[in-house]
Amino acid sequence: MDKNKNVLxxxxxxxxxxxxxxxxxxxxVLTSLGIYWWDFLVFGVPFEILTIFIIALVxxxxxxxxxxxxxxPKRFTFPIIRGLISIVAIASLFISLKELPLSLTTMxxxxxxxxxxxxxxxxxxxxxxxxxxxxxxxxxLGIIIIVNPTIDFNGVGKYLIFPIxxxxxxxxxxxxxxxxxxxxxxxxxxxxxxxLNGFAGLIxxxxxxxxFPTIYELILISISGFIGAIAFLFVSYGYSIARGHFxxxxxxxxxxxxxxxxxxxxxxxENPPLTAYLGSVLIILAGLMVLNSKSx
Numbered sequence: 320m321d322k323n324k325n326v327l328x329x330x331x332x333x334x335x336x337x338x339x340x341x342x343x344x345x346x347x348v349l350t351s352l353g354i355y356w357w358d359f360l361v362f363g364v365p366f367e368i369l370t371i372f373i374i375a376l377v378x379x380x381x382x383x384x385x386x387x388x389x390x391x392p393k394r395f396t397f398p399i400i401r402g403l404i405s406i407v408a409i410a411s412l413f414i415s416l417k418e419l420p421l422s423l424t425t426m427x428x429x430x431x432x433x434x435x436x437x438x439x440x441x442x443x444x445x446x447x448x449x450x451x452x453x454x455x456x457x458x459x460l461g462i463i464i465i466v467n468p469t470i471d472f473n474g475v476g477k478y479l480i481f482p483i484x485x486x487x488x489x490x491x492x493x494x495x496x497x498x499x500x501x502x503x504x505x506x507x508x509x510x511x512x513x514x515l516n517g518f519a520g521l522i523x524x525x526x527x528x529x530x531f532p533t534i535y536e537l538i539l540i541s542i543s544g545f546i547g548a549i550a551f552l553f554v555s556y557g558y559s560i561a562r563g564h565f566x567x568x569x570x571x572x573x574x575x576x577x578x579x580x581x582x583x584x585x586x587x588x589e590n591p592p593l594t595a596y597l598g599s600v601l602i603i604l605a606g607l608m609v610l611n612s613k614s615x
Contacts, residue, residue, distance in 0.1 A: 336554065337575070349539055367509075371551075401512060401515075405516055430459075433458075460601055
């Protein structure tokens with residue numbers, strides 16, 4: 320029974336990460352169509368809120384009181400900061416996907432578990448096992464092999480900072496989720512976050528001049544919003560029940576890389592070298608290792 324409880328967070332986060340990869344692919348298509356990140360906040364976030372709200376009502380995992388409390392003036396400062404940080408991550412992701420290949424963007428975002436492991440050592444009581452630490456470094460080695468120091472970054476070097484920003488923010492947001500009270504519900508948390516993102520996006524959208532998407536673009540935006548909401552819930556719930564296993568659960572983020580490589584080949588004519596596949600094998604191995612690791 321205890322073993323199942325330990326595996327569940329890993330499965331939840333892993334599924335959410337794969338869904339995020341699909342969402343990233345749709346984001347890349349949207350950027351090629353001229354859709355900006357503030358357009359997504361205005362037209363995509365409402366679909367995210369609607370999706371989560373419906374699921375919350377059906378599952379009865381929605382705390383209306385918690386939402387009201389988060390939006391009250393006395394507690395509003397922290398949600399605003401959290402919302403602004405989230406917007407920076409969304410903007411950085413859109414810029415990355417527009418200027419960089421999907422696989423390269425994902426490679427750099429894969430430093431998220433590394434940041435999570437480092438943060439957990441300094442801000443969490445968790446003591447990762449040796450197997451967990453080895454799996455983190457094994458995953459990082461896979462990323463180094465894929466990136467390949469000889470790769471030509473001419474013309475895109477100035478954009479490499481953006482996926483790294485996403486990685487750092489992802490790690491911080493995941494830490495915030497695990498720091499919430501035990502009775503805090505991920506769906507209530509998500510609704511508050513998306514409401515703030517939507518309002519901020521509306522202001523920015525108006526400032527840059529009312530760009531209305533076409534029907535086709537709106538369909539893609541709505542699909543990405545739906546997938547993003549489901550992925551967010553999987554990851555949020557996974558981390559919320561992973562208390563004491565923060566670094567272990569974070570390693571599951573490596574699954575996003577092979578997913579992105581497959582999507583890049585199928586839909587964006589990306590042709591990763593053989594070393595990319597070797598690195599992906601190491602990353603998958605790191606994820607499998609963590610399934611059998613035990614934190615002290």
